[in-house]
Amino acid sequence: MIILNKQQILDRFDADAVTLLLKQGFIAFSQKQVQMPPVQHLLFAQANGDCCIKSGYLQGDDQFVVKISGGFYDNPAQGLASNQGLMMAFSAQTGEPQAILLDEGWLTALRTALAGRIVAELCAPQHIGAIGIVGTGMQARLHLMYLKSVISCRQLWVWGRSETALEEYRQYAQEEGFEVNITQNAAELAAHCQFIVTTTPSREAILHATDIQPGTHITAVGADGAGKHELAPELVAKADKILVDSWAQCTEFGEISPAFQQQLLAHLTLTEIGTVLAQNAFFRDNDQQITLADLTGLGVQDVQIVKGILGG
Amino acid sequence: MIILNKQQILDRFDADAVTLLLKQGFIAFSQKQVQMPPVQHLLFAQANGDCCIKSGYLQGDDQFVVKISGGFYDNPAQGLASNQGLMMAFSAQTGEPQAILLDEGWLTALRTALAGRIVAELCAPQHIGAIGIVGTGMQARLHLMYLKSVISCRQLWVWGRSETALEEYRQYAQEEGFEVNITQNAAELAAHCQFIVTTTPSREAILHATDIQPGTHITAVGADGAGKHELAPELVAKADKILVDSWAQCTEFGEISPAFQQQLLAHLTLTEIGTVLAQNAFFRDNDQQITLADLTGLGVQDVQIVKGILGG
Numbered sequence: 001m002i003i004l005n006k007q008q009i010l011d012r013f014d015a016d017a018v019t020l021l022l023k024q025g026f027i028a029f030s031q032k033q034v035q036m037p038p039v040q041h042l043l044f045a046q047a048n049g050d051c052c053i054k055s056g057y058l059q060g061d062d063q064f065v066v067k068i069s070g071g072f073y074d075n076p077a078q079g080l081a082s083n084q085g086l087m088m089a090f091s092a093q094t095g096e097p098q099a100i101l102l103d104e105g106w107l108t109a110l111r112t113a114l115a116g117r118i119v120a121e122l123c124a125p126q127h128i129g130a131i132g133i134v135g136t137g138m139q140a141r142l143h144l145m146y147l148k149s150v151i152s153c154r155q156l157w158v159w160g161r162s163e164t165a166l167e168e169y170r171q172y173a174q175e176e177g178f179e180v181n182i183t184q185n186a187a188e189l190a191a192h193c194q195f196i197v198t199t200t201p202s203r204e205a206i207l208h209a210t211d212i213q214p215g216t217h218i219t220a221v222g223a224d225g226a227g228k229h230e231l232a233p234e235l236v237a238k239a240d241k242i243l244v245d246s247w248a249q250c251t252e253f254g255e256i257s258p259a260f261q262q263q264l265l266a267h268l269t270l271t272e273i274g275t276v277l278a279q280n281a282f283f284r285d286n287d288q289q290i291t292l293a294d295l296t297g298l299g300v301q302d303v304q305i306v307k308g309i310l311g312g
Numbered sequence: 313m314i315i316l317n318k319q320q321i322l323d324r325f326d327a328d329a330v331t332l333l334l335k336q337g338f339i340a341f342s343q344k345q346v347q348m349p350p351v352q353h354l355l356f357a358q359a360n361g362d363c364c365i366k367s368g369y370l371q372g373d374d375q376f377v378v379k380i381s382g383g384f385y386d387n388p389a390q391g392l393a394s395n396q397g398l399m400m401a402f403s404a405q406t407g408e409p410q411a412i413l414l415d416e417g418w419l420t421a422l423r424t425a426l427a428g429r430i431v432a433e434l435c436a437p438q439h440i441g442a443i444g445i446v447g448t449g450m451q452a453r454l455h456l457m458y459l460k461s462v463i464s465c466r467q468l469w470v471w472g473r474s475e476t477a478l479e480e481y482r483q484y485a486q487e488e489g490f491e492v493n494i495t496q497n498a499a500e501l502a503a504h505c506q507f508i509v510t511t512t513p514s515r516e517a518i519l520h521a522t523d524i525q526p527g528t529h530i531t532a533v534g535a536d537g538a539g540k541h542e543l544a545p546e547l548v549a550k551a552d553k554i555l556v557d558s559w560a561q562c563t564e565f566g567e568i569s570p571a572f573q574q575q576l577l578a579h580l581t582l583t584e585i586g587t588v589l590a591q592n593a594f595f596r597d598n599d600q601q602i603t604l605a606d607l608t609g610l611g612v613q614d615v616q617i618v619k620g621i622l623g624g
Binding site for chain 2 (some may be wrong): 001003035037038040041042043044046047049051053055057064066068070071072075078080084085086088090092093094095096097100102
């Protein structure tokens with residue numbers, strides 16, 4: 001059994017190779033070739049923390065993967081990262097533990113950002129006057145970094161609640177080669193941007209239906225559990241096409257779930273990323289559509305990024 | 313983070329200390345002080361294997377525990393153990409991984425056998441002419457070893473399907489100080505024994521209603537998943553009192569679940585071990601009753617045995 005620490009994991013990480021594996025994983029998932037039991041959740045109210053446990057197996061693989069992923073939101077005050085956890089690989093032939101990846105949450109952040117890059121390939125309009133990033137945290141940074149290779153636009157708007165965090169993000173994005181505008185008014189961001197990514201753990205809508213122009217794409221990453229939402233249900237219902245990582249997860253607890261449960265999406269088909277990838281097609285039909293992608297995160301993404309790190 | 317291998321774990325294992333922790337765990341579970349999400353199951357048909365993932369947290373503890381526990385039934389042909397897996401402890405304050413216990417399934421086997429010892433303290437009749445063990449595997453051995461300190465009888469009957477396995481078990485039990493009778497006829501075992509433990513992964517009944525005499529106790533350990541059963545439903549329904557580790561698990565997939573689902577147990581109360589322990593009472597009222605205990609295994613047992621090993 002091998003044990004890798006964060007630096008050893010990052011040294012082995014190849015974004016392009018993992019992106020290909022993630023595409024294969026999305027396709028396999030949509031073709032029902034993946035075992036992915038329901039997520040386990042634990043709550044630690046006294047520590048302002050929670051933990052989720054995911055596992056997955058892609059039929060025919062040599063290994064299966066278990067992920068323990070914690071969020072402990074008082075950690076930063078002690079100088080620790082909020083995201084904690086690890087991933088493990090086990091032999092699917094003998095059950096023996098093969099590898100423990102002490103990634104401190106990085107692999108989850110990376111596979112999420114790379115899923116966003118895949119979405120951009122499928123959904124980005126041809127005309128993008130500016131990219132809009134809602135949120136200033138780790139996912140907001142990684143997402144932008146990986147968008148650069150599929151979107152040539154270098155005009156950026158960033159929304160955040162904290163001026164300090166906005167200034168820090170501006171610094172980061174400038175070093176990545178962007179011309180950066182910061183704002184605390186999400187409608188202002190939406191008025192300028194045709195490709196928007198929402199990355200916050202917000203529990204109330206940040207963007208509303210009237211904010212969004214025709215020809216805009218929105219990737220919603222923040223909603224990964226019940227109660228987390230960044231988009232008003234009426235905005236979701238205004239989309240011309242909706243892409244989901246998992247029909248089941250997105251309608252249950254994803255960004256689109258309130259709109260779905262209020263039956264505002266009856267006129268739309270919810271299409272899985274894996275279905276579009278299997279057809280080798282673009283999702284967007286023209287530059288007037290509003291497209292929306294809802295990413296809740298799949299166990300098969302963990303399976304595939306571990307495969308990419310281990311070279312399995 | 314510390315990593316312990318099997319030998320280091322066994323060196324730290326103290327059966328009496330862990331038994332006390334298990335009793336506290338059963339009580340906490342029955343008092344609803346334990347978070348125990350539904351078990352995750354993965355199947356590996358091509359390898360004749362399966363894996364279950366359990367997690368648990370006892371409110372107020374400093375740590376929570378995740379267990380990955382595999383059964384790969386073709387492993388012995390390759391010289392590997394069928395039981396594979398590990399347990400992990402994480403801080404309930406920060407989410408940081410604290411310990412990985414590479415126990416190869418031993419901690420599960422040990423905490424199950426010690427639960428059997430706790431059941432014996434609560435249920436064993438005063439008169440035991442012989443102990444009966446159904447099965448010849450690891451659990452059949454560990455269970456017997458730990459019964460010795462609570463049951464003084466040293467007459468033993470063992471049932472198995474394989475003569476070779478029976479002879480090997482006889483050797484083992486003789487070294488433990490027992491006078492051993494072996495049989496391939498379970499009714500013969502039941503005719504001689506007042507304390508019976510069933511430990512097989514059988515999917516068909518081994519013991520039937522007419523086999524069991526008044527004044528007998530049966531501990532059923534083998535049924536830990538849907539479809540596994542060692543006792544005929546009519547035998548279960550013949551019990552005067554039934555003890556369960558978890559009402560929810562036992563009625564869903566335990567040994568008693570077919571009888572329960574066929575509504576054969578309507579005249580009985582199913583009592584949790586933790587409830588009896590909290591009352592500091594015996595479960596058996598007299599030496600004429602038939603008592604039955606159904607052990608499906610609880611995540612809190614994993615939490616408590618890890619605590620015992622780590623000294624937390």
